[in-house]
Amino acid sequence: MSILEEIQRRRIFGIISHPDAGKTTLTEKLLLHGGAIREAGTVKARRNAKFAKSDWMEIEKQRGISVTSSVMQFEYNGKVVSIMDTPGHNDFGEDTYRILTSVDSAVMVIDAAKGVEAQTVKLFKVCSMRQIPIFTFINKLDRQSKDPLECMADLEDALGLPSTAVTWPIGNGLTFEGIYDRLENKVFLYRKQNGVVDLGPQGVFGSALDGIISQANLDILRDEMELLDGAGNSFDLQAIMEGKLSPVFFGSALADFGITPFLEHFLQWAPAPGVRKTTKGEVKPTDEFFSGFIFKIQANMNPAHRDRLAFLRICSGTFTRGMTVTLSRTGKQMKLSQSTQLMANERETVETAVVGDIIGIYDSGNYQIGDTLTDTKEKLFFEPLPTFPPELFMRVHPVNSLKAKQFQKGVQQLAQEGAIQVYHNDFNDVILGAVGQLQFEVFEYRLNNEYNSEVRMESLDYCVARWVNPATVGDIRDYLVARSTLVYDRFERPILLFANQYTLNNFMQKNPDIELWEAFHLD
Numbered sequence: 143m144s145i146l147e148e149i150q151r152r153r154i155f156g157i158i159s160h161p162d163a164g165k166t167t168l169t170e171k172l173l174l175h176g177g178a179i180r181e182a183g184t185v186k187a188r189r190n191a192k193f194a195k196s197d198w199m200e201i202e203k204q205r206g207i208s209v210t211s212s213v214m215q216f217e218y219n220g221k222v223v224s225i226m227d228t229p230g231h232n233d234f235g236e237d238t239y240r241i242l243t244s245v246d247s248a249v250m251v252i253d254a255a256k257g258v259e260a261q262t263v264k265l266f267k268v269c270s271m272r273q274i275p276i277f278t279f280i281n282k283l284d285r286q287s288k289d290p291l292e293c294m295a296d297l298e299d300a301l302g303l304p305s306t307a308v309t310w311p312i313g314n315g316l317t318f319e320g321i322y323d324r325l326e327n328k329v330f331l332y333r334k335q336n337g338v339v340d341l342g343p344q345g346v347f348g349s350a351l352d353g354i355i356s357q358a359n360l361d362i363l364r365d366e367m368e369l370l371d372g373a374g375n376s377f378d379l380q381a382i383m384e385g386k387l388s389p390v391f392f393g394s395a396l397a398d399f400g401i402t403p404f405l406e407h408f409l410q411w412a413p414a415p416g417v418r419k420t421t422k423g424e425v426k427p428t429d430e431f432f433s434g435f436i437f438k439i440q441a442n443m444n445p446a447h448r449d450r451l452a453f454l455r456i457c458s459g460t461f462t463r464g465m466t467v468t469l470s471r472t473g474k475q476m477k478l479s480q481s482t483q484l485m486a487n488e489r490e491t492v493e494t495a496v497v498g499d500i501i502g503i504y505d506s507g508n509y510q511i512g513d514t515l516t517d518t519k520e521k522l523f524f525e526p527l528p529t530f531p532p533e534l535f536m537r538v539h540p541v542n543s544l545k546a547k548q549f550q551k552g553v554q555q556l557a558q559e560g561a562i563q564v565y566h567n568d569f570n571d572v573i574l575g576a577v578g579q580l581q582f583e584v585f586e587y588r589l590n591n592e593y594n595s596e597v598r599m600e601s602l603d604y605c606v607a608r609w610v611n612p613a614t615v616g617d618i619r620d621y622l623v624a625r626s627t628l629v630y631d632r633f634e635r636p637i638l639l640f641a642n643q644y645t646l647n648n649f650m651q652k653n654p655d656i657e658l659w660e661a662f663h664l665d
């Protein structure tokens with residue numbers, strides 16, 4: 143197979159959802175279909191096994207959740223599929239956001255009884271900012287669910303996302319009888335294992351389903367199809383590719399039902415790795431020089447060593463173990479001799495890898511999130527990964543001021559790793575910002591265990607952060623409103639913290655000329 147063919151068969155996607163919607167269950171079923179695992183329960187078991195290996199991940203074990211994430215790869219119908227595992231618990235962190243900057247498409251899992259929930263909205267925003275295709279899987283149809291039309295209206299209302307139904311449920315909960323694939327014109331029967339009915343040219347309006355599903359469900363199905371055919375959004379691949387229209391699928395991850403039509407359509411439409419923007423124009427997957435960027439750094443996978451693992455997404459060229467590349471930020475030459483492919487089961491040393499692969503490279507502290515690595519002579523940088531605004535803030539001090547050095551070093555390294563946002567104010571207090579509470583706990587634990595620095599943290603009463611465009615204001619301190627404060631990030635960029643949305647609105651009303659940014663891009 144040529145390298146081009148290898149690239150074109152690769153698919154990298156992430157699954158986004160609110161906790162408990164069924165992300166883990168769906169991931170597992172996809173891996174089962176792809177033959178990457180043999181038994182259900184493996185994904186959870188793998189997580190548990192990983193916890194046991196690692197020290198600071200003790201926190202995860204106690205909470206039974208996953209803070210870290212890796213890649214699970216499998217092959218299906220000739221495609222090499224990588225699922226980027228994103229932390230799904232309420233205490234998710236910035237990692238979750240960043241991982242989504244490395245994927246080419248996303249699958250959004252929604253609980254059919256609950257509809258779009260809070261965390262889905264946040265994660266959706268990141269995907270929509272990148273204009274990647276978003277596939278919707280509406281899960282748990284084996285239980286009593288919302289009306290499917292209501293589920294689709296919910297996507298439009300809560301996310302502003304128009305959708306088009308590719309599959310459609312027949313009943314739900316106790317009346318659940320199957321899934322209708324509107325494009326293939328087939329019905330998959332729920333209670334009859336492997337039962338598939340080809341509907342023929344008349345579709346649901348013909349007689350193919352007579353006596354096979356209940357008359358009540360058939361009447362509803364026909365009504366709904368009439369409505370969808372007449373008033374629903376029609377299928378438009380171009381709009382799907384641009385993230386402006388979401389193809390919707392229904393099913394039950396737990397019952398492994400509706401997964402096959404979903405997976406097959408998904409792999410048919412999900413894009414292969416595409417071009418990526420850099421400071422020197424676009425890099426194409428077919429460009430010969432090697433290039434890639436680091437989107438995640440994970441510490442202490444192996445507690446016996448202090449090593450870190452940097453996750454690299456390859457954007458052009460071929461990786462071969464031992465190759466020398468330039469780290470654009472510093473201009474330093476780096477030899478990539480220790481590399482690993484991140485798989486569902488075990489990590490293996492990787493000798494070569496192509497565009498669309500994610501590899502882990504060992505790091506002794508050289509890399510930062512967002513770093514570009516390349517073997518071209520030209521100095522290029524991939525578009526920086528945006529920084530997302532934290533919603534929780536803490537002031538932090540070392541308990542023992544004689545250990546201030548360790549404290550500073552630990553804070554700096556954890557900030558570099560992207561574990562947490564670190565700010566300071568005009569009094570040189572260290573202020574931490576996070577999107578999830580767990581990031582603070584991990585921070586405290588790691589500072590104590592890895593840097594021998596015990597800390598005291600006090601929660602601050604702010605929950606909205608905005609970067610200030612310094613070009614639009616003289617001294618921002620002159621404009622502060624009640625219940626707001628000024629801090630600086632590690633690049634000395636000014637950020638305003640507000641107690642709530644109301645104080646932010648108040649500020650914006652009073653100072654319409656000061657430009658505030660929700661996420662920071664170096665555009």
Ligand code: GDP
Binds near residue numbers: 161162164393394
């Ligand atoms: P996550 O937090 O999104 O990863 O959700 P999980 O995959 O861990 O699922 C949360 C709970 O919902 C678990 O108890 C699952 O067994 C259950 N669940 C997941 N999918 C389905 C489904 O299709 N039907 C039903 N009835 N339960 C499901």
